[in-house]
Amino acid sequence: MGYRVAVVGATGNVGREMLQILAERQFPLDEVAAVASSRSTGDVIDFGDSGETLKVKNLEHFDFAGYDMALFAIGSEGSKLHAPRAAAAGCTVIDNSSLFRMDPDVPLIVPEVNAEAIAGYRARNIIANPNCSTAQLVVALKPLHDVARIKRVVVATYQSVSGAGKSGMDELFNQSRNIFVGDATEPHHFTKQIAFNVIPHIDSFLDDGSTKEEWKMVVETKKILDPKIKVTATCVRVPVFVGHSEAVNVEFEDEISAAQAQEILREAPGIMLVDKRxxxxxxxxxxxxxxxxxxxxxxxxDPTVDNGLSLWVVSDNLRKGAALNAVQIAELLGRRHLQKAA
Incomplete structure (x- = not known):
């Protein structure tokens, strides 16, 4: 016996990845519903590579009663309106927006890092998915923290345009083409030209000069991993279509060598160590x-501090940074709490 699952925002980049990953991982399904805004109602989209298709249902009129889980990928405004409605109908929401991440009654989950915290979902029947750049960072930090205790993290990100959605990907494509043919490259989605450029600005600026994206990395890392860790981040948009990269400098309480770290990371869940000099x-x-x-x-x-290491961390932001992590949360929820599937 499987689950009834709704993917909300099914026609967007992340929603499509959610459907693809549900199919790839053979998630135990009795039914999957593709749900989106009225603009997409009636559209037909693929479910995996088997040729199976789903007809898109209208979110405004969608009844979540009887569904076990809903994977939301519609942004904070949509989640604010519809996630509590789904949760009240008895459908556990796994939300990809930033809306609920810092709510003390909503667990913020990366299954390889803090799986035990998922039990807190009962308070509001909502589970939050972290920011894409945070997810890959904490997966890399967790096994090292368990061994040597992290004091401080300095991270610079190199974030792909897919993190800004389809409009960001379109802008990179169009600007790159325009440069080659000599046309104008006026920015529309981003604040400056993104083609053949980097932009040290993601999300809005805060009073202290940091951006909201940088703030998210700080507070989410603390909530997921350890509130005692000091974190500072500089988040940069780069002309890459998919895949976030991070240059990470870590200071530990206890001594740890690069060789020890490599051995730890080689055995850690969710990590692939590729490190040949x-x-x-x-x-x-x-x-x-x-x-x-x-x-x-x-x-x-890192010889400039006691017990310091530097790392390079790369991940598909549409997968581990969003869709995959959401599906892994759904698997964890089913395995530990719903226990419906055979």
Whole structure:
């Protein structure tokens, strides 16, 4: 016996990935519903690679009663309106927006990192999915923290345009084409030209000069991993279609060598260590697309601080940063709490 699952925002980048991953991982389903705004109602979309299709249902009129879980990928405004409605109908919501992440009554979950915290879902019947850049960071940090206790993290991100949705991907494509043919490259979605450029600005600015994206990485890492860890982040948009990268500098309480860290990471869940000190002995964004793993490379000791390491972390942001993590939460929820499937 399987679950009845609704994917809300099924026609967007993340929603489509959610459907693909549900199919790939053979999630135990009795029914899956593709749900989206009225603009997409009646459209037909693929479910996996088997040729099976789903007809899109209108979110405004969708009845969540009888559904076990709903995977939301519609942004904060839509989640604010419809997630509590789904939760009240008895359908557990796994929400990809930032709306509920810092709510003390809503668990913020990365299954490889803090699976035990999922029990808190009963308070509101809602579980939050972290920010894409946070998810891959904490997967890489958790096994090291367990061994040597992290004091401080300094991270610079190199975030792909797919993190900004289809409009961000379209802007990179159109600007790149325009540059080659000599047309104008006026920015529309981003604040500056993204093609052949980098932009140190993701989300809105806060009073202290940081951006909301940087703030998310700080507070979410603390909530998921350990509130005592000091975190500072600089988040940068780069002209890559899919795949976020992070240069991470970590200071530990206890001594840990690069060799020890490599051994720990090699055995850690969700991580693929690719770390050869030679040309091409590391992972870049184009190589991680479509993969489930969080890749770690360039592990080395930092001689400027006591017990310091530097890492390079890469992951498919549409997968581990969003859709995959949501499906993993659904698997964890079913396994530990709903226990409906055979």
């Amino acid at each position: 030679e040309n091409g002995g590391y992972v870049t964004p184009v190589e991680c697309v479509g993969d489930y793993a969080t890749f770690v490379s360039r592990v080395r000791e």
